[in-house]
Amino acid sequence: MQSQQNPELRPARFRRKWLRMLAPLGTILLLIVLWQLIASLGLISPILLPPPVAVASALSKALADGSLLKHAATTLEEMLVGLCIGVGFGLTLGYVIAKAPLLENLLSPLIVALQSTPIVAYAPLLVIWFGTGVTGKVITTAIIVFFPTLVNTVAGIRSLESSLNDLFRSLRASRWQTFRHLELPAALPVILAGLKTSSTLAVIGAVVGEFVSARYGLGALVIAARSRYDTPLVIVSALTMTTLALTLYSLVAYIEWRVLAWRRRSTT
Amino acid sequence: MQSQQNPELRPARFRRKWLRMLAPLGTILLLIVLWQLIASLGLISPILLPPPVAVASALSKALADGSLLKHAATTLEEMLVGLCIGVGFGLTLGYVIAKAPLLENLLSPLIVALQSTPIVAYAPLLVIWFGTGVTGKVITTAIIVFFPTLVNTVAGIRSLESSLNDLFRSLRASRWQTFRHLELPAALPVILAGLKTSSTLAVIGAVVGEFVSARYGLGALVIAARSRYDTPLVIVSALTMTTLALTLYSLVAYIEWRVLAWRRRSTT
Amino acid sequence: AQDQPLDERILLTFVPNVQFAPFYVGIEAGYFAEAGFAVSLDHLQEPEVLDLVAVGQANYGVVSGEQVILARSQNRDVVYVFEWFQQYPVGLVYDRALDLSDLGELRDKTIGIPGRFGASYSGLTALLHDANLTETDIEVSEIGFNAPEVFCLGLVDAAVVYINNEPLQIQQLANAGDCGDVQAVATTSVASQVDLVSNGLIISRALLDDDPAAVQRMVGAFAKALRATIDNPAAAYMASLAHVESLPREISFLEALEAAAEAQSDFLSELPSRAEVADSRVELANQLKSHFGSGTLAQFTILLNTIELWDADQLGISDLASWQAMHDTLQRMGFLGESPVELSDAFSNQFVVAIE
Amino acid sequence: MTIRLHALQHSYSAVDSAPLPALGPISLEIAADEFICLVGPSGCGKSTLVRIVAGLLAPSAGHVTYMGAPITAPLDDIAIMFQAANLLPWRTVLDNIALPLELAGMPLPKRHQIARDLLPQLGLQQFERAYPTELSGGMAQRAALGRVIVQAPQVWLLDEPFGALDALTREKLSLELLRLRARSRQTILMVTHDIAEAVLLADRVIVLSQRPGKLVADIAIDLPRPRQPDLLYNSDFLRLAKRVRAAIELPAQ
Amino acid sequence: MTIRLHALQHSYSAVDSAPLPALGPISLEIAADEFICLVGPSGCGKSTLVRIVAGLLAPSAGHVTYMGAPITAPLDDIAIMFQAANLLPWRTVLDNIALPLELAGMPLPKRHQIARDLLPQLGLQQFERAYPTELSGGMAQRAALGRVIVQAPQVWLLDEPFGALDALTREKLSLELLRLRARSRQTILMVTHDIAEAVLLADRVIVLSQRPGKLVADIAIDLPRPRQPDLLYNSDFLRLAKRVRAAIELPAQ
Ligand SMILES: Nc1ncnc2c1ncn2[C@@H]1O[C@H](COP(=O)(O)OP(=O)(O)OP(=O)(O)O)[C@@H](O)[C@H]1O
Numbered sequence A, B: 001m002q003s004q005q006n007p008e009l010r011p012a013r014f015r016r017k018w019l020r021m022l023a024p025l026g027t028i029l030l031l032i033v034l035w036q037l038i039a040s041l042g043l044i045s046p047i048l049l050p051p052p053v054a055v056a057s058a059l060s061k062a063l064a065d066g067s068l069l070k071h072a073a074t075t076l077e078e079m080l081v082g083l084c085i086g087v088g089f090g091l092t093l094g095y096v097i098a099k100a101p102l103l104e105n106l107l108s109p110l111i112v113a114l115q116s117t118p119i120v121a122y123a124p125l126l127v128i129w130f131g132t133g134v135t136g137k138v139i140t141t142a143i144i145v146f147f148p149t150l151v152n153t154v155a156g157i158r159s160l161e162s163s164l165n166d167l168f169r170s171l172r173a174s175r176w177q178t179f180r181h182l183e184l185p186a187a188l189p190v191i192l193a194g195l196k197t198s199s200t201l202a203v204i205g206a207v208v209g210e211f212v213s214a215r216y217g218l219g220a221l222v223i224a225a226r227s228r229y230d231t232p233l234v235i236v237s238a239l240t241m242t243t244l245a246l247t248l249y250s251l252v253a254y255i256e257w258r259v260l261a262w263r264r265r266s267t268t
Numbered sequence C: 001a002q003d004q005p006l007d008e009r010i011l012l013t014f015v016p017n018v019q020f021a022p023f024y025v026g027i028e029a030g031y032f033a034e035a036g037f038a039v040s041l042d043h044l045q046e047p048e049v050l051d052l053v054a055v056g057q058a059n060y061g062v063v064s065g066e067q068v069i070l071a072r073s074q075n076r077d078v079v080y081v082f083e084w085f086q087q088y089p090v091g092l093v094y095d096r097a098l099d100l101s102d103l104g105e106l107r108d109k110t111i112g113i114p115g116r117f118g119a120s121y122s123g124l125t126a127l128l129h130d131a132n133l134t135e136t137d138i139e140v141s142e143i144g145f146n147a148p149e150v151f152c153l154g155l156v157d158a159a160v161v162y163i164n165n166e167p168l169q170i171q172q173l174a175n176a177g178d179c180g181d182v183q184a185v186a187t188t189s190v191a192s193q194v195d196l197v198s199n200g201l202i203i204s205r206a207l208l209d210d211d212p213a214a215v216q217r218m219v220g221a222f223a224k225a226l227r228a229t230i231d232n233p234a235a236a237y238m239a240s241l242a243h244v245e246s247l248p249r250e251i252s253f254l255e256a257l258e259a260a261a262e263a264q265s266d267f268l269s270e271l272p273s274r275a276e277v278a279d280s281r282v283e284l285a286n287q288l289k290s291h292f293g294s295g296t297l298a299q300f301t302i303l304l305n306t307i308e309l310w311d312a313d314q315l316g317i318s319d320l321a322s323w324q325a326m327h328d329t330l331q332r333m334g335f336l337g338e339s340p341v342e343l344s345d346a347f348s349n350q351f352v353v354a355i356e
Numbered sequence D, E: 001m002t003i004r005l006h007a008l009q010h011s012y013s014a015v016d017s018a019p020l021p022a023l024g025p026i027s028l029e030i031a032a033d034e035f036i037c038l039v040g041p042s043g044c045g046k047s048t049l050v051r052i053v054a055g056l057l058a059p060s061a062g063h064v065t066y067m068g069a070p071i072t073a074p075l076d077d078i079a080i081m082f083q084a085a086n087l088l089p090w091r092t093v094l095d096n097i098a099l100p101l102e103l104a105g106m107p108l109p110k111r112h113q114i115a116r117d118l119l120p121q122l123g124l125q126q127f128e129r130a131y132p133t134e135l136s137g138g139m140a141q142r143a144a145l146g147r148v149i150v151q152a153p154q155v156w157l158l159d160e161p162f163g164a165l166d167a168l169t170r171e172k173l174s175l176e177l178l179r180l181r182a183r184s185r186q187t188i189l190m191v192t193h194d195i196a197e198a199v200l201l202a203d204r205v206i207v208l209s210q211r212p213g214k215l216v217a218d219i220a221i222d223l224p225r226p227r228q229p230d231l232l233y234n235s236d237f238l239r240l241a242k243r244v245r246a247a248i249e250l251p252a253q
């Protein structure tokens, strides 16, 4: 089929793809212009919102001395490891719960407690058990990331039509095969939505962990910058977090775009 | 059909329903027993985890003087209002984005930024714009709650089969009718999963807002208790938060159970 | 005073706490009202307090001195007009058995600190400098605000804390046998080594220029309230009850305090000296200790401890030397840019001097 | 002529492959009171044609008019029954059938009454409160038919309405259809795979070629009405059926 | 006898309503090389019966044995083609057909080859890379048939395999089925609504009553094999078809 490409169709598709990819950049540009405008018109005191140039110079300084990269790398590490753990648990437990609804009733107090207890309440435990290094932050990330993955996995797998389940049963598919070839692809759109939430929450998890006790990481940087009234650096750190979150989010969105390619076919 | 109830079937159903409802309580009981055991065996220092009795007495004291209720009421108010706003926006924007995929690309930087920027970065603005009362906390709640609702609404509505869309088009259903009678019910399982996440995040949003500035609310209580190293009261506040989150979560789970009743029919 | 009381918001840090007693006394005893203000209190994080004062969202705030220097180096034109804490409240807490009174002993020890920011970090830096040490000579552990737990579980040798509060908490844990092998704790306060500028009242330059008369009234009212708190802590505690909900308030304890407050005001009418007043506080503490448990007394004891940090012959005066010491400390920490901060602009004693 | 197809043509284009010609070019005129049956090989574009006439699909070339005006969107006068039952899984049978009435703003008791009155004809009496997953294939199809009937449309587009039904139910329902139509003569365009059914019901049988479906034969069925099942053994009937069959077996022109 | 139904009976019970008797009691014996067609009114329990034999549904009463052993779960020897196409929407036609081979662990090139070789027979040559949403109703059904063929089962359970197909394709595929079977004589249990088809293909036609489906008639089709479409005009054929039809019209016993 690929050999029969219709040349007429290509430019339009090409244009649309680029439009999609460039759209976020356009929005970002627009925001910067808006920001400059606010600064120029003095709508918000520069103490609270420094102009883009000030932030840009703070950025270039933080980049030049390598500090930003070091902090970002720490946070990224915490995020990624936490994400892997949280998502791994979320998927597994979500699958199990989807299969055994009573389990949801049994575990919900535990799971909801885990998600809704503010970190300050168990900060001492975290510091004592996991020290002041990355481990504690990995845990906070894993905890916050776990929940959306879990509930979306449950919802995704439960949404499966029983007729397809019958098909797989009749083909004597193993549990793993059923998961791999039926449940996972069917639940994927919903699971990926959960991952979108998780990927942005991962930043929050890591940073909040860093607020409690940390030397490195963007959370530590933001606190340090804030305590020195270095608002441009605060904004640089915040934007770096957003960048990390956006990167992860885009990755998930890209996976979604690839994996759900078959869906786009039916929209003629 | 209800008149033809088969009496043989009732006890089993009855038993199952009660089992489902009592399951969470069982788990909670088990946890308390476990906790007492840990305390009795001295596995964790009582500084970190006071025994249940200490917490119970702190609870009864906080209940007796009405302080716990007052704080909980404040947090609950923030949660509920924030939830309404965040979920309202999430649903609306989610619907729009589901219909116009390019919008997702355009808005994602903004939305992800909103979700992933830590509150300390914009705390001064929050206080300036919304003061130190409940409004600021409502905003933080709305922001954190908005995202899971949004992505799940998008996923839910996109999962709709085009054949059903054709049906509604052929019936010349209005946009609202299509939403009300097709898109919403079809997307509901996924949207409700998003609401489960949102309802637990609502607590976090309110409490984090209270950390920045508050006199009332469970966040303020936890900070106050922490500052006095009154660990039992910290635990009481944390458990109250969990209770609020669990109540909201259970409400969503109950709505799910009611609304998706038709699904259970097909599992014969 | 004006006929119409002026609504005024004072931004405090942290959460409502007995350590803010002078403000509660100012409200409850009517010092602010006499000066023509209807005061309300808000609690925020320190940087927020400072920024909101700097941009004119609130007229008055309370922050520690180093914040003023840091903020001024970042173009916040705030002025420190009343030194509330005469002594820097930060210090080192450690097991008395492990004698660290010679700060040189700190070498290679693990020191817990909330994080590399705020008063505790400046305090630690100043202490180390005084002992001719640097950060690399010790092990710094960022433990957040969890010092008692972390210390008692033996994860650090010493912790940087607020000396009016945490040592007391840790001592209580030790008394209950919940603090490992620690029997008694010892503290070394920063103030005993260096004089650093500490917490005080700030306003914006704009307010200072526009309405110095109002500032004068506010400073005067606060000075009175502070003195009243120092003079009569029992009455201050009673005034705090309306603002700090979780204070212990057993009837017998409140009755005892009520009686003590009355006795103290009689005593004060004899115009005792500052030393005599200080003795009266010690006496009151001892007297209460024989009737009430440490749990009931904890917050009151904290108040008494804190009063020691406030008390001085003339309240509110800050001197350039302590500002300079703080400035040097911050510079050592690398927290200040190249451009020098003009310290004489950072604070003003004009209002304190003009009281009476 | 109510409905006119003008050189209608359709190609489906997938994102990463060449356009697939699915239908036409085909021209056709349908009178206001005609019953047309559309037959043709599987995948020749019958459903595509029906969806275009329903205003659900924009043709790649040519156009369709209804009463002279081009069809660009679904019209109130035209109702379609899809090849798949397309029931809403969260609605009971009754609410599925009543859906068009609900969307038209009819109050609940009335629309339920109308839908309920239809159930015996559809053989779904005991199933008004059943959900679609609890129906057999044929029952779901009957419910879908009910959903068209309640619309009382001027033009009926039926895409294999009886595909999942046994011969008897099929006959019963087709006769029901004829009876409904006898009262107020609507236009019916029905896709079917059953040649006998086509000849039994239609005024004209349109035969399409292999994909892309072009018109192969347009056979007028001049049997008298009302028609009854015993017609099946009538020789005129058999002759017409053979003609249709022969047309289907023809190669595309 | 390969398959035996012993007083088989099934009732569906929904959560909040009375159990719905859907099938039986019915007893039946099917020999190893028999081709059985199951006919009966829509909703009488044919699909239910097939699903029980497939081991997908536990009967409420009675039981089914295969080679003497009771069927309690799906067996390797038995393949089922569902009434709905049940294709996986995220797989291409080729991958849908090859699914059973993939689950059996066959490497990709080989299973694709086997599936691809089947496409011409199914009339899906150009559609190996199409997704289910891009197929017409009949094409989806043919793909589903392909998915059963690749399993080369001993027992074929076919639930209206040709329901969405036009007469010609239908004939072509049924003859294909007979050809496949002629080589290695498998057991076939096929549900159909088309009486002619049933008589043309089956060794025995089983007629079920209205719900709950009981056995109304068990008609042996003693026409010679191999059978060809021209049989349709044979008088023996017509006689048998009439008998089947008469049995269907009987009230339940
Ligand atoms: N959504 C779609 N996207 C791409 N191709 C499609 C789509 N729908 C149908 N086709 C193709 O168009 C052709 C005609 O399809 P259509 O559904 O109109 O056939 P049909 O005559 O109704 O067949 P059947 O009798 O099997 O239902 C088929 O080859 C099919 O593959």
Ligand SMILES: Nc1ncnc2c1ncn2[C@@H]1O[C@H](COP(=O)(O)OP(=O)(O)OP(=O)(O)O)[C@@H](O)[C@H]1O
Pocket (backbone or CB within 6 Å): B266, B268, D133, D134, D135, D136, D137, D138, D139, D164, D165, D166, E012, E013, E014, E020, E021, E022, E041, E042, E043, E044, E045, E046, E047, E048, E049, E083, E211
């Ligand atoms: N999952 C289910 N839950 C409840 N009832 C069901 C279910 N499936 C089928 N039924 C009921 O059982 C009866 C028999 O259904 P079945 O699907 O076996 O019929 P069938 O003979 O295959 O009909 P058709 O020819 O229309 O496909 C029907 O009345 C139907 O309503």
Ligand SMILES: [Mg+2]
Pocket (backbone or CB within 6 Å): D046, D047, D048, D083, D159, E136, E137, E138
């Ligand atoms: Mg079709």
Ligand SMILES: [Mg+2]
Pocket (backbone or CB within 6 Å): D136, D137, D138, E046, E047, E048, E083, E159
């Ligand atoms: Mg069936």
